[in-house]
Amino acid sequence: MSIDDPILIDLFRSAARVVVFTGAGVSAxxxxxxxxxxxxxxxxxxxxxxxxxxxxxxxxPEMVSRWYDGRRCEIGECRPNxxxxxxxxxxRRVVGRGGRFMIATQNIDRLHQAGGSKSVxxxxxxxxxxxxxxxxxxxxxxxxxxxxxPPRCACGGMRRPGVVWFGEALPEGAIELxxxxxxxxxLLLSLGTSSVVYPAAGLIDAALQGGAxxxxxxxxxxxxxxxxxxxxxxxxxxxxxxLMGAAFG
Numbered sequence: 454m455s456i457d458d459p460i461l462i463d464l465f466r467s468a469a470r471v472v473v474f475t476g477a478g479v480s481a482x483x484x485x486x487x488x489x490x491x492x493x494x495x496x497x498x499x500x501x502x503x504x505x506x507x508x509x510x511x512x513x514p515e516m517v518s519r520w521y522d523g524r525r526c527e528i529g530e531c532r533p534n535x536x537x538x539x540x541x542x543x544x545r546r547v548v549g550r551g552g553r554f555m556i557a558t559q560n561i562d563r564l565h566q567a568g569g570s571k572s573v574x575x576x577x578x579x580x581x582x583x584x585x586x587x588x589x590x591x592x593x594x595x596x597x598x599x600x601x602x603p604p605r606c607a608c609g610g611m612r613r614p615g616v617v618w619f620g621e622a623l624p625e626g627a628i629e630l631x632x633x634x635x636x637x638x639x640l641l642l643s644l645g646t647s648s649v650v651y652p653a654a655g656l657i658d659a660a661l662q663g664g665a666x667x668x669x670x671x672x673x674x675x676x677x678x679x680x681x682x683x684x685x686x687x688x689x690x691x692x693x694x695x696l697m698g699a700a701f702g
Contacts, residue, residue: 456685456692456696457699458683461666461668461682461683461696462696462699462700464639464666465543465640465696465697465700465701466700466701468547468552468638468639468640468666469550469551469552469553470552470553470637470638470640471543471552471553471555471638471639471641471642472554472556472557472631472635472638472640472641472642472656472660472665473540473554473555473641473642473644474556474557474558474641474642474643474644475557475558475560475565475644475645475646475689476559476560476644476645476646476647476648477559477560477645477646478644478671478672478688478689479534479558479560479564479644479689479690480560480562480564480645481645482534482536482645482688482689482690483531483532483533483534483537483562483564484530485527485528485531485560485564486527504516504517504520504521505616505618506618506619506620507618507620510586510603510611514602514603515602515603516602517603518599518602518603518604518611518612518614519602521580521614522598522599522604523598524580525580525581525594525614526597526598528562529595531562531564532564532567533564533565533568533569534568534690535690535691536644536645536688536689536690536691536693536694537564537567537569537570537690538569538694539689539690539694539697540568540570540693541565541570542569542697543693543697544556544569544570544571544572545569546701548571553634554572555572555573555574555634556570556573556574557573557574557576557627557631557634557635557656558573558574558577559576559646559650560577561575561577561578561580561616562579562580563579574627574630574631575624575627576623576624576627576628577616577623578614578615578617579615579616580614580615581593581594581595581615582594582615583604583612583613583614583615584612584613585606585608585610585611585612586611586612586613587606587608587609587611588606588608588610590606590607590608591615623652628652631656632655632656632659635656635660635663635665636660636663637663638660638665639665639666640665640666640667640668641656641657641667641668642667642668642669642670643667643668643669643670643677643681644670644671644689644693645670645671645688645689646671647671647675648669648675648676648677649675649676657669657677657681661680661681666682666683667681667682667683668681668682668683668685669681669683669684669685670685670687670688670689671684671685672686672688673686674686
């Protein structure tokens with residue numbers, strides 16, 4: 454499907470309530486490996502469930518925290534790509550004309566914020582924040598690798614990454630806010646996601662049921678490709694700048 458559709462271009466110029474749903478593909482363009490693709494070398498022998506549950510952390514906190522800290526340091530070398538920057542510019546334009554703009558992301562790297570986006574719901578938490586499993590104190594970690602594993606809180610408790618593990622609920626209020634905004638939006642962008650992880654993937658259903666126009670951008674077709682209004686095969690870092698250029702020059 455072409456990005457030259459005048460109806461889509463006009464929507465970019467006029468939409469007053471925009472929600473963007475992003476998945477791992479958006480971050481992959483910045484060099485962030487997907488969760489399973491990050492299981493390389495020594496870690497290739499591990500099943501994801503061995504590294505992404507509370508039970509796994511309690512069973513082997515040194516191993517799990519070492520892997521997540523390595524991933525934190527790896528992501529620290531990545532930078533926002535053209536897709537992140539295009540979304541930040543789109544937000545500035547929508548908000549500038551009095552509209553509302555929100556990104557709901559499954560990504561844990563905060564590259565949207567680094568690229569200039571202001572309104573971001575982190576559906577799966579973030580790898581930059583670590584939380585004590587005893588007292589609950591949280592702190593952002595932007596420095597080098599930890600000197601001990603697991604890292605410890607001042608109270609002596611073990612600290613864990615602030616991401617959503619298998620079997621855990623999404624951050625309190627995150628999906629509810631996302632659903633509320635999607636239900637009232639005129640335009641939903643679904644970017645770089647296979648749209649199979651629930652409840653986040655249900656946002657596309659909610660947008661369609663609410664009468665919003667939906668654009669999907671993904672290198673491969675998804676279960677929603679035949680249901681949305683526009684489905685473009687490609688990378689968001691290539692497609693979004695073209696759409697912004699067509700809409701705003």
